[in-house]
Amino acid sequence: xxxxxxxxxxxxxxxxxxxxxISIIIAMPVILASCATFxxxxxxxxxxxxxxxxxxxxxxLQISIPIPENSKYVTDKTIIFGxxxxxxxxxxxxxxxSADEVVEFYRVNMRDDGxxxxxxxxxxxxxxxxxxxxxxxxxxxxxKVFDNSSSEVTIGPKSDTTINRSINxxxxxxxxxxxxxxxx
Numbered sequence: 001x002x003x004x005x006x007x008x009x010x011x012x013x014x015x016x017x018x019x020x021x022i023s024i025i026i027a028m029p030v031i032l033a034s035c036a037t038f039x040x041x042x043x044x045x046x047x048x049x050x051x052x053x054x055x056x057x058x059x060x061l062q063i064s065i066p067i068p069e070n071s072k073y074v075t076d077k078t079i080i081f082g083x084x085x086x087x088x089x090x091x092x093x094x095x096x097x098s099a100d101e102v103v104e105f106y107r108v109n110m111r112d113d114g115x116x117x118x119x120x121x122x123x124x125x126x127x128x129x130x131x132x133x134x135x136x137x138x139x140x141x142x143x144k145v146f147d148n149s150s151s152e153v154t155i156g157p158k159s160d161t162t163i164n165r166s167i168n169x170x171x172x173x174x175x176x177x178x179x180x181x182x183x184x
Contacts, residue, residue, distance in 0.1 A: 051075040052094060065137065065153065066109035068102055071095050077152070088135075091153040099126060099141045099149040106139050106151075134158060 052072045064085050077092035095102050103126050107117060115130040115137060130137040140152045 065091075065155065066106070066113055067091075067093065068095055068097065068105045088156045089154075091155075093151045093153065095149045095151065097149065098147040099143040102141050102149050102151055103128065106141075110137065110139075131158060 052074055064083075064087050071093045074092045074094065078090060080087065080089040080091065082088055103120075106128055107120075110128075110130050111117060113132075115132040118129040118131055119127075120129075121127040125143070126141040128137075128139040128141070130139070134157055136156060136158045138154045140154075142150045142152075144150060
């Protein structure tokens with residue numbers, strides 16, 4: 001009788017060990033898949049395949065706009081034409097600070113650098129528009145997890161002919177047009 005109880009106990013222990021091993025085998029792929037999903041949330045797919053570089057003092061001097069401290073730029077998304085005050089292009093940056101802090105940085109420092117703020121739009125992202133002399137700047141700030149953010153800074157030349165062409169006004173007639181246009 002004692003032998004039967006010991007056999008039942010051993011069978012029970014073997015069964016429990018087998019169930020726990022099977023549970024671990026089933027749980028591991030689920031855990032690994034959830035880690036991969038979490039990792040994708042942390043890194044934008046476009047950024048993870050791109051090279052990310054620190055912005056050195058030399059780079060700051062070549063680009064005549066204020067850039068938040070400790071920003072990094074994504075090489076595959078950054079296009080720079082010219083340098084200094086002749087800089088135009090797109091600069092894609094990654095920040096270790098929140099989107100609200102980045103927006104506040106740009107609003108204060110762009111103004112201090114002589115840029116005029118034209119508009120700000122808040123949605124899933126924040127869009128800032130500035131102009132200065134013969135240039136425009138559009139800055140799109142994206143929120144990321146853990147109070148990180150990214151921004152896409154686009155700077156280009158502005159001209160009356162470009163604006164007039166985009167709203168279908170002949171540049172010879174543009175001088176005599178006194179009333180604002182309306183979209184119908």
